[in-house]
Amino acid sequence: MTEQQQDAPQPDVSQFCPKGDVLVIAEQILGELQPVTMELLGAGRLLANKMERRLKCAVLGYKLGDMPQKLIEYGADVVFVADDPELHMYRTLPYRRVLVDLLESFDEPPHTCLLGSTTTGRDLAPRIAAHFDTGLTADCTELDIGPYEHKSKVDPSKIGLYPNCLYAIRPSFGESLKARILGPWKNPQMATTRPGVMIPLKADPNKQGEIKKIPVKLQPDDYRLIVEETIREASKGIKLTEADVIVSGGYGLGSKDGFDLIRELAACFENSAVGASRKVVDLGWIPYQHQVGQTGKTVRPKLYIACGISGAIQHRVGMSKSDTIIAINKDPDAPIFKFAHHGIVGDCFHIIPEMIRQFTELKKAERGVEAVVSTH
């Protein structure tokens, strides 16, 4: 806190959500609780503790069984359960209706409302935020609670010192910067967090909590979209998030064909997968499912080989926790060399074939010898 802030007269903003709790919207697909929910509860618990508020969680679905109990074990104090055949599969409008009704039933809106930056969370959160005319920050990588003093005179009604403000922190575009986004003027202050980033609590089977059933009152308009089929894809090849080794390609590959080389290199490793930077996904060189980074997947393989990837912040947030990062890039000043463990300055089309050649030699040398494979 700076001196200036202490000396300034503090306008009364105590009317801003003095008791509102932290609410996490759980996510389940066909009865399977999604990991991001536990992560949200972990993050939400910290925020709630900091403000001495309760952590609430809402879960919607059908035949949810012991899921509400599980949510308590992972940190929730109160769980709201909407269990109804109409909620069996996620649909925007029915889920939106139940949650909007729930939030409107509170005497005071939640202080903070969190969802996952999944296809579901990103579909649902903006609807709720727009309904309540409240702020929503997408794809956060850090959350915190802290004070904020607003001094800008553009809108005098906003001036004041807000003691408990949600800090929604996310990488800012095209920059090696993180932006802290906040909006204490309206509650709930909403954010989505990217899967794989927040740390879940250890399940505590002795934790006590309250489970409350909430009504499901859909309106005719809510039935406008019908889900005909939900297909969980049996993993085609190895999932990015589960691979031990990921070989990723970027714009430096020059064209779609460059990925043939990436696939060939990936095939040299056990339990490997092919990743990509967003730019090449945008260009249609490789499907979205391969994208690593801010708007793609967060991965933590044992080995990450980045080929022709400059290392923009969006990519970096998705892979920087890999055990070993090897970067290949023509440009010695590429940002990726700032956080890779090993950097090779050179043309991918010279380096990768050479790598493949040397790997093949190594393999030949190992033939008949007990393999030194450490995949776990």
Place this chain on the structure above:
Amino acid sequence: MAYNIFVLVKQVPDQGSKAGLNPDGTIDRARAKRMLNPFDRYALQAALHMKKAYGGSVTAISMGPPPAVEILLEALEHGVDRGFLLSDRRLAASDTLATAYALYKTVTYVGKFDIIFCGLQTTDGDTAQVGPQLAERLGLPQISYCEDFSIQNGKVHARRIIEGGVQKVLTEMPVLVTVANSYHPLEYKSFRGAWRVQQLQRKQDELKQYIQTVDLDIVGADPERCGLKGSPTIVAATEKVGDIGGNCTMHEGSAPETLVRECLTSTKIDGFLVTAKS
């Protein structure tokens, strides 16, 4: 059936180009090269596909400073029938909620529609929020992460991505669709389209029949709900991301063979290799 097809497009700074990059890595929007938001190319393709397959006309709608008219011209070259640009200084610093409100007013001003296509997200905001927020304002059902669709008996059948799978959905129109980047990439513009736009640009009066620039007053938007004032969120602070590793062992200046050998000897990479027996 002639469908009224709307597509929302945005002009964004080209992050791939070094022009307009400040020394500290931030983007100087005034100097940066501008481009059509890459995600919107899929939305544009979806709109044009719908027109071609089922009939109707395509209206492209954008919000941004005056140069954004460039992407509407580009859309026209691809076969879009007309464009609207909402441009107003009072829109500066709009967050997603304020943007969705301004677009809602613009869409309502432009007229009746059966379907609105949006890109999944923009490359300068990365929020994926404006589409669903606009759908909420318009009270529409939405199909987000759509990667394929068809129209049968006046209903939209679509396949959308969900976590670890896909979902097949069916809905009536009007509907808002955000198009995933696994949809078909935008086809090249035709020579005829490009030529037509070139001709139009010579006759500004005629061009105005195809591309209209409107402001908040024209579309009837409340300026209090736009720009900084209408935005519930602000960027309060930015901080540099500290370097994580900072201990990169560099291999450079030699022949590929040496570089790779150096790197491999120091990383024990061979532990992960497919073994000879497999």
